[in-house]
Amino acid sequence: MASQTLSVATWNINSVRLRIEQVARFLTEQQPDVLCLQEIKTAEALFPHEVFEQLGYTHRAVHGQKGYHGVATISRVPIREMNRHDWQANGEARHVGVEVMTPEGGLILENVYIPAGGDIPDPEANPKFGQKLAFLDRMTQWAGTVERPTLIVGDFNIAPLDCDVYDHKALIKVVSHTPQEVAALGAFGAAHGWVDLGRKHIPAPERNYSWWSYRSYWRDKDQGRRLDHMWASPALADKSSAHRIVEETRKWDQPSDHVPLVTEFAL
DNA sequence: ATGCCGGTACCCTACCGA
Numbered sequence A: 001m002a003s004q005t006l007s008v009a010t011w012n013i014n015s016v017r018l019r020i021e022q023v024a025r026f027l028t029e030q031q032p033d034v035l036c037l038q039e040i041k042t043a044e045a046l047f048p049h050e051v052f053e054q055l056g057y058t059h060r061a062v063h064g065q066k067g068y069h070g071v072a073t074i075s076r077v078p079i080r081e082m083n084r085h086d087w088q089a090n091g092e093a094r095h096v097g098v099e100v101m102t103p104e105g106g107l108i109l110e111n112v113y114i115p116a117g118g119d120i121p122d123p124e125a126n127p128k129f130g131q132k133l134a135f136l137d138r139m140t141q142w143a144g145t146v147e148r149p150t151l152i153v154g155d156f157n158i159a160p161l162d163c164d165v166y167d168h169k170a171l172i173k174v175v176s177h178t179p180q181e182v183a184a185l186g187a188f189g190a191a192h193g194w195v196d197l198g199r200k201h202i203p204a205p206e207r208n209y210s211w212w213s214y215r216s217y218w219r220d221k222d223q224g225r226r227l228d229h230m231w232a233s234p235a236l237a238d239k240s241s242a243h244r245i246v247e248e249t250r251k252w253d254q255p256s257d258h259v260p261l262v263t264e265f266a267l
Numbered sequence B: 001a002t003g004c005c006g007g008t009a010c011c012c013t014a015c016c017g018a
Helices: A020-030 A049-054 A127-143 A179-192 A197-201 A216-220 A247-251
Strands: A005-012 A034-038 A059-063 A071-075 A079-083 A095-100 A107-113 A150-155 A228-232 A240-245 A261-266
Touching: A005 A020, A005 A107, A005 A150, A005 A228, A020 A034, A020 A049, A034 A107, A034 A150, A049 A059, A059 A079, A059 A095, A071 A095, A071 A107, A127 A179, A197 A228, A197 A240, A197 A261, A228 A261
Parallel strands: A005 A034, A107 A150
Antiparallel strands: A005 A261, A034 A071, A059 A071, A079 A095, A095 A107, A150 A228, A240 A261
């Protein structure tokens, strides 16, 4: 049987309703088979299902909530929703897991929105930072139980490598790049042997940003960070054939502060 | 180096994002 290709995208859209036309443009131009969205900022009742339906993305798993957070996985190949983990243990909608049904036996696709963690990198002084670390701990416990080929994607809100930020020394105490978060993400990686596809295909220290602040002085000076990730089980990672960052979306009118990533697999 | 930008909810200011 001829091998099939599957392309998977992830994008923190920062309100799917406000930017539904940008999502439609992205899908039309990039043609991913599956798209994982984060920060949809809507309950499922107001999710723009009809737009995706018309574009051929007839399979959807939406874990939304009113106003904040929320994730959705939409697909033009069959998917089956598996679960909605609450790794922050407070009810926020930050995960949806699906099985992507392919002729080759399928894969598990986990869509996550890891908490940002507030401003102060100290769990005693800042409960949000503690919640971020607790989320990573629960994710790590879960990773040790993964048995099927799995792809975990989304807004990790951590830039792990020195070259994942524009100035390592300047950001070492800034939440998203602190040693404590980087170590917690490293423990997660080790728990399953995840392969960081962004760095498989765009090796360090090459520039590989996925987020730029809305503050103009950061945008203008290209002071970005690599906060968005696609990590694969080892055997699945061997099948990734191409990976790209669609940076142009950051220059569209009223853009998200994150840009999409796309990985293609030869299954 | 800074929510100064940008979003939602709800009632216009508060809260959230990283």
